[in-house]
Amino acid sequence: MPGLKQRSIALYNWFEHRLGLGAPAIESAVHPVPASTSSWWYVFGSAATVILVLQVVTGILLGLVYTPSANQAWASLEFLNHSVQLGWFLRALHGWGSDFMIAIVLIHMAQVFFFGAYKFPRELTWIVGVLLLLLTLGMAFTGQVLRFDQDAYWGLGIGASILSRVPYIGQRLVDLMLGGPIIAGPTLTRFFALHVFIIPGLLLAFVGVHLWMVLRLGINEWPMPGRIVTRTAYARDYQDLTHETGIPFVPDAAWKDAIFAAAIMLAIVACALFFGPFGPTGQPDPTIIQTAPKPDFAFLWIYAVLAYLPPALETPVLFIAPTVIILGLLLLPLVAGEGEKHWSRRPVAVLMVAVIAVTLGVFTRLGMYVPWSPVMNAWTSDPIPPAYLHNRTPLERQGAIVFQNKQCRNCHSVGGEGGLRGPALDSIASRMTEDQIIRQVLQGGGNMPAYGNSLNPSETTALVRFLTTLRGNDLAPAIDASRHMAITGRLPGASSDGH
Amino acid sequence: MTPPENDRATDRVQDPHHQQAPAPEAANPHTAGHSRRAFLFKLSLLLNGAVGVVLAVPIVGYLLGPAARKAAASSWVPLGPLSDFPEGQTRLVDFRNPVTTQWDGQTGNIPCWVRRISGNEFQVFAINCAHLGCPVRWFAQSKLFLCPCHGGAYYADGSRASGPPERGLFEYNHKIVAGTLMIKVGKMPNLARQTACAGKPPLTQSPLTQIQGVGTTLAASSENRPECASCQG
Numbered sequence: 001m002p003g004l005k006q007r008s009i010a011l012y013n014w015f016e017h018r019l020g021l022g023a024p025a026i027e028s029a030v031h032p033v034p035a036s037t038s039s040w041w042y043v044f045g046s047a048a049t050v051i052l053v054l055q056v057v058t059g060i061l062l063g064l065v066y067t068p069s070a071n072q073a074w075a076s077l078e079f080l081n082h083s084v085q086l087g088w089f090l091r092a093l094h095g096w097g098s099d100f101m102i103a104i105v106l107i108h109m110a111q112v113f114f115f116g117a118y119k120f121p122r123e124l125t126w127i128v129g130v131l132l133l134l135l136t137l138g139m140a141f142t143g144q145v146l147r148f149d150q151d152a153y154w155g156l157g158i159g160a161s162i163l164s165r166v167p168y169i170g171q172r173l174v175d176l177m178l179g180g181p182i183i184a185g186p187t188l189t190r191f192f193a194l195h196v197f198i199i200p201g202l203l204l205a206f207v208g209v210h211l212w213m214v215l216r217l218g219i220n221e222w223p224m225p226g227r228i229v230t231r232t233a234y235a236r237d238y239q240d241l242t243h244e245t246g247i248p249f250v251p252d253a254a255w256k257d258a259i260f261a262a263a264i265m266l267a268i269v270a271c272a273l274f275f276g277p278f279g280p281t282g283q284p285d286p287t288i289i290q291t292a293p294k295p296d297f298a299f300l301w302i303y304a305v306l307a308y309l310p311p312a313l314e315t316p317v318l319f320i321a322p323t324v325i326i327l328g329l330l331l332l333p334l335v336a337g338e339g340e341k342h343w344s345r346r347p348v349a350v351l352m353v354a355v356i357a358v359t360l361g362v363f364t365r366l367g368m369y370v371p372w373s374p375v376m377n378a379w380t381s382d383p384i385p386p387a388y389l390h391n392r393t394p395l396e397r398q399g400a401i402v403f404q405n406k407q408c409r410n411c412h413s414v415g416g417e418g419g420l421r422g423p424a425l426d427s428i429a430s431r432m433t434e435d436q437i438i439r440q441v442l443q444g445g446g447n448m449p450a451y452g453n454s455l456n457p458s459e460t461t462a463l464v465r466f467l468t469t470l471r472g473n474d475l476a477p478a479i480d481a482s483r484h485m486a487i488t489g490r491l492p493g494a495s496s497d498g499h
Numbered sequence: 500m501t502p503p504e505n506d507r508a509t510d511r512v513q514d515p516h517h518q519q520a521p522a523p524e525a526a527n528p529h530t531a532g533h534s535r536r537a538f539l540f541k542l543s544l545l546l547n548g549a550v551g552v553v554l555a556v557p558i559v560g561y562l563l564g565p566a567a568r569k570a571a572a573s574s575w576v577p578l579g580p581l582s583d584f585p586e587g588q589t590r591l592v593d594f595r596n597p598v599t600t601q602w603d604g605q606t607g608n609i610p611c612w613v614r615r616i617s618g619n620e621f622q623v624f625a626i627n628c629a630h631l632g633c634p635v636r637w638f639a640q641s642k643l644f645l646c647p648c649h650g651g652a653y654y655a656d657g658s659r660a661s662g663p664p665e666r667g668l669f670e671y672n673h674k675i676v677a678g679t680l681m682i683k684v685g686k687m688p689n690l691a692r693q694t695a696c697a698g699k700p701p702l703t704q705s706p707l708t709q710i711q712g713v714g715t716t717l718a719a720s721s722e723n724r725p726e727c728a729s730c731q732g
Contacts, residue, residue, distance in 0.1 A: 069602040070604050071603065071604025157633065157687070158631040158632055158648070161630070161632035161690065164690045170689070170690070171689070176563070176565055179565050181598050182607070182609065183606060184596075184600065184603040185600045185602040186565070285605040286609055286626065287605070287610045289635075290636075291634065292647040293633055293647070303648075306663070307648075307649040307650070314663065314665070374645050374647070374650050376647055406641045410645065411650070444660070444661065447662065449641075449643055449660035450660070453642060453654070454641050454642035454643070
């Protein structure tokens with residue numbers, strides 16, 4: 001069909017004559033890049049961009065139905081899940097897209113750091129990238145708020161409580177964040193504006209700048225040990241490399257980006273299909289307090305850190321640590337803009353990434369099973385193992401009832417069931433004497449409340465008698481060495497036969 | 500300046516003003532006309548800057564509006580007749596926040612814990628944990644408030660028992676009017692207003708109860724008491 005082909009070319013030319021965008025677009029697509037950059041390690045940035053497009057598209061589609069009103073938002077999500085054809089799938093795509101985007105952005109960042117790509121002349125590309133990371137996390141947090149359920153409501157409460165700790169202007173900041181005296185309609189609408197207009201606008205603008213700099217400065221070449229970056233020689237070296245080994249980005253290098261992006265898209269689709277949308281959990285009704293609020297995956301590690309910080313350190317750490325981390329990330333390329341790029345010559349850099357990754361991983365894992373939270377219903381739902389009641393006196397069994405009734409289970413596990421906040425009590429009597437147990441129960445201490453006011457003497461006696469029977473697999477009971485010495489006048493274990 | 504504008508500038512050289520000008524200036528764009536236009540351009544920038552300021556004032560005012568509002572938003576709301584609260588018990592009570600919008604829905608309903616110590620002695624605790632604002636739950640058997648988020652624990656009188664909170668539960672100001680328990684509420688309780696009255700004696704030692712019409716001494720003593728750190732609203 002030569003006629004059709006000619007007509008198509010004529011049509012293209014008609015537009016190109018007026019728009020003039022085709023030629024520069026083709027030019028940048030086929031611009032030569034060093035052959036070493038055609039690598040499976042260089043695919044994460046483009047994948048993140050593709051996910052961003054997915055998020056914009058699915059976000060707009062959800063906007064067709066979603067109602068940003070505190071009174072209706074939750075119902076509109078339920079409506080999307082159950083009454084709108086494929087509404088659940090769109091919600092699932094958007095939710096899983098968000099998790100994948102954060103993951104890919106972090107991997108992209110780690111790769112760029114490993115490959116020294118933030119060094120001269122790409123310092124600003126890195127700095128803009130840090131801003132893009134913050135904006136991405138901002139999208140994740142505001143998006144979690146728009147899923148206006150119990151977790152969103154109490155998550156806002158956590159956010160407001162953190163802001164209220166800012167010295168002097170804390171209350172003002174809380175007022176600005178909530179848009180009113182309490183978490184309510186005006187709070188949701190301002191997070192809607194942030195999530196739908198403000199942050200996406202900034203995100204798209206910064207992505208444009210980021211990409212422009214990648215095109216303008218060239219893709220970072222594969223680092224080689226001993227190939228030092230200097231401000232004076234780098235531009236010429238890179239030019240020579242591109243001249244010698246250059247291949248057109250499209251199609252010689254871009255096919256890997258395209259395949260990876262497609263794989264990621266398929267993974268998101270698969271997750272959306274198999275696991276479905278996130279929530280919404282319970283209604284955002286603050287009077288329903290039977291809830292254990294938890295942030296989304298990306299913020300679990302912060303939730304965990306907040307559980308472990310000593311109270312006195314909490315406020316300073318909350319504000320100083322993020323400032324230091326963000327400033328450190330922003331200043332990194334300005335401080336270390338030259339020198340070795342290869343990871344084998346940058347052991348500290350490798351160590352840092354490893355430590356950060358392990359730290360985030362550990363805290364996220366802890367955030368998943370929240371060992372610091374009391375299990376609020378353990379006292380009524382988890383039974384005492386029958387073995388712990390076998391061959392026990394009536395008083396000891398009475399103690400087991402006290403143990404259960406006074407909610408000790410909420411923080412202490414027995415037989416592997418119960419809270420993890422305090423130590424498991426299966427072998428408590430092998431570690432503490434009766435006197436120590438009495439003192440601990442009545443006076444508390446070591447992060448345990450004192451129960452002196454909520455136990456009467458007979459309950460205390462029964463409880464302690466029960467606890468003294470808990471010696472694991474018949475371990476020796478804990479003994480008070482000083483009492484032994486006072487009675488016998490000898491050191492424990494120093495018997496007459498020398499042993 | 501883009502080339503076409505340069506062309507126009509040289510075209511204008513043909514006009515009478517420029518014919519009087521000396522030859523070197525005619526070739527130079529820095530002519531009288533140019534400097535006039537540059538001046539006008541700067542003037543237009545200035546004008547737009549002024550317009551920007553005029554626009555910015557109301558925009559910033561609109562944005563900061565929620566923060567500028569006075570704390571006068573708080574007011575007294577009834578929690579119910581005294582008979583609703585058995586002595587020695589702590590009960591969960593919901594109230595409608597005095598300031599709401601029509602589209603707040605259920606988010607405008609706020610719970611609180613009411614503890615009737617004895618007679619007219621009350622303590623009304625905010626639902627929000629003093630650590631990060633999660634909803635605390637009362638366990639009557641162990642006489643503890645427990646927070647599900649990070650395990651903050653408080654005793655029956657709201658004082659801190661263990662866990663990450665730095666202080667005891669937030670308390671609402673309360674009074675009894677015609678046999679009805681009322682509390683003063685407004686903003687979501689948080690740590691920010693704690694600093695304003697730091698160092699005040701903790702409320703838990705002597706509850707802040709105003710009994711209207713009953714014995715003037717008690718009422719007078721509570722009126723003299725400054726709103727303490729714990730009291731929100």
